[in-house]
Amino acid sequence: MTFREDGALAVDWVASYLERVRELPVLAQVEPGAVRAALPRSPPDEPEPFGAVLRDLDEVLLPGLSHSQSPRWFAYFGITSSEPGVLAELLIAGLNQLGILWRTSPVLQELEELTLDWLAQLLGLPEGLHGHIEDTASTSTLVSLAAARSIRPDARTVLCSEHAHSSVDKAAKLLELDLRKVPADNEFRLRPELLELDGACAVVATIGTTSTTSVDPVPAIADRCAAAGVWLHVDAAYAGTAALCPELRHHFAGWERADSIVVNPHKWLGVPIDCSTLWTRRPDVYRDAFSLVPEYLRVGEEVASLSEYTQVLGRRFRALKLWAVLRCYGRTGLQGRIREHVRLAALFEGWVRADAEWEVVAPRPFSVVCFRLRRLDEENERLLERVNASGDIFVSHTRLRGRYVLRLAIGNFGTTEEDVRFAWEVLRREASRS
């Protein structure tokens, strides 16, 4: 194998893929088991060339991919693995830094600390927060609730809105904490007057919930948490990136008072999966909860390793891709993309509102529109199935006040006004067929 030649083939493959991804069926149109059935049941005894991997990627795997890189992916949240992010992953793998101690990669640790400071500046977070990177928000929330539990061992309740992400449920289950879901108001925001903090160790407030991107009233929640001495964790996994734009920053009022904040640059910031950034103003609580240095890792360093602030020992050099994205887009480049997505979502929202057949069913603070046909739930559900089966676009759903609701989420860096207009045409086309 010649790395330069195979590398050229791989770069060309990715470049061609990104050039044609808009034309591919967004949601894979295969039956369960079909991909696997098309591949050998056993590994080869003898080496194969890398070109054989690329060939199978084209000939066997491609139909079984759903394309988050498509500008016509509007499901869940729109994401982008941007070009500097993709190439940084190549560098990360080439360097294969082993992040277990500062000394095993000073650059990994110091660039992680630096980029978390950079991103905190961009988002308007206070100075002096301690930041590190986790794989996903599931882990960021888990370790934060574990930190909260560690300082109030007799308080075993976590509170969050009924619209909080399922990762809060999973974290509470693993940590054997009771989870109390607090009802939301008419705009899907946690009602702070219903927070009962006796016996609570933490509250999770969400800025940008998964279903509607609603914003919990963080200032009021922070007041209550402060009065009761309860840990406040802010989940801004999707929406946090929007704090890059001063005109959107009012949604983030009060988050600087949180004990911990999670934002996922792999959602709206152009960083490839995985990259979840976690800040805290109480790093010592994490370190007390997680630090455990066995003899074979004791080297008398004055520097605490980032692994002492979390559950897993080894970390990838994810900071390099975050650094590459922040540099290659710059503040203005990233702001431009966020603003365009919000503009496109507002445009789509306007089209829906202007059509008597449809309705918008939730406020739209960011780039996700919740809407539905003014028909039965079953018709909306079948509409979604037809739309996604067409392969033209990919849209997902939720349920609000018992009703089946469609979500159009804009977040891919390649999405244009034409793509959004196309999505609206596809939705109306399929609606007219029922």
Place this chain on the structure above:
Amino acid sequence: MTFREDGALAVDWVASYLERVRELPVLAQVEPGAVRAALPRSPPDEPEPFGAVLRDLDEVLLPGLSHSQSPRWFAYFGITSSEPGVLAELLIAGLNQLGILWRTSPVLQELEELTLDWLAQLLGLPEGLHGHIEDTASTSTLVSLAAARSIRPDARTVLCSEHAHSSVDKAAKLLELDLRKVPADNEFRLRPELLELDGACAVVATIGTTSTTSVDPVPAIADRCAAAGVWLHVDAAYAGTAALCPELRHHFAGWERADSIVVNPHKWLGVPIDCSTLWTRRPDVYRDAFSLVPEYLRVGEEVASLSEYTQVLGRRFRALKLWAVLRCYGRTGLQGRIREHVRLAALFEGWVRADAEWEVVAPRPFSVVCFRLRRLDEENERLLERVNASGDIFVSHTRLRGRYVLRLAIGNFGTTEEDVRFAWEVLRREASRS
């Protein structure tokens, strides 16, 4: 930014790096804070070209890297980000598959299931195990102990050898389980007759402990676990890959009886960090412990998503790099590398044994040699510091029966007999200077 041109630069950078990595100081020779101090304190407002990232990698970051890719890295465990693995990471990032449901990437899920079956076949594991990929063994062990806890909620004790990895301690702490460390015998193996399984929910047996790569007596441990109805988790994170070679498979006797088994292909199998493979014969226990599907992810699929078997919702397309490595090396290629590493370790062990100044202090079942100068602990410690400060090689340490011990770990695919001979020369050179 032009992806093809920048991609060519990035491939060339990695190729050049891998060509010269043997000549670089293996352990970074920088002071804490030096890397960070050399970089701007704030992110740029305007976009920079990707070439600026590469330039800083050369001019600012390079001295702060420790080089796990160096054939002269002998610390902790030797690892390799092999060429197919590196290029697969480029593809993974380019595709950016979102692994949250089967439908969001049928290929991600089915290739993960397939490659886990392939690897199970290569390692001689039984048919029919359920496998998935985690980031690190820390997580594989955590979710396995959580599964064990879920079916015996009143049994709150985990047992393992005093030589088990610190990730067992961290998992027990997070899960609020009591951890009982069982004494080891003269060859650093758990003494099964000391296992007290009353109130136990799990035993962790290690094949290839971190300090000495000792092998716990899994058959006897499995007997006891079976009799008591206690979950057996086998940690073969490092050594598991050696089961590829029939002549080494006797070390793995009994592991097929485990409830869960973890092997890290990012350690000895040439896969870039991160890739930890986890098999279980009791997938329903994981699913009961972890599955939690909120409305916005409910799509009536018949296929359970892999996220239902673990803590985090989103997963990267790690299967692609494992698949690329298994194909581009093949069974014989991988066996050849394992065998060569074991041969080189045996050679080094022989040199140490033949020199009256030195002693071997633990059996060497795989590719790690534990040894020391026949002098005071302090002299061995200073020797290690001088060796690593030279930048010529990187070696780590442990403590056995209270004594300071050096470890030479062979595992990088580029390591040759000349490199190992060089390591021995450096060690003797520095020893003669004290």
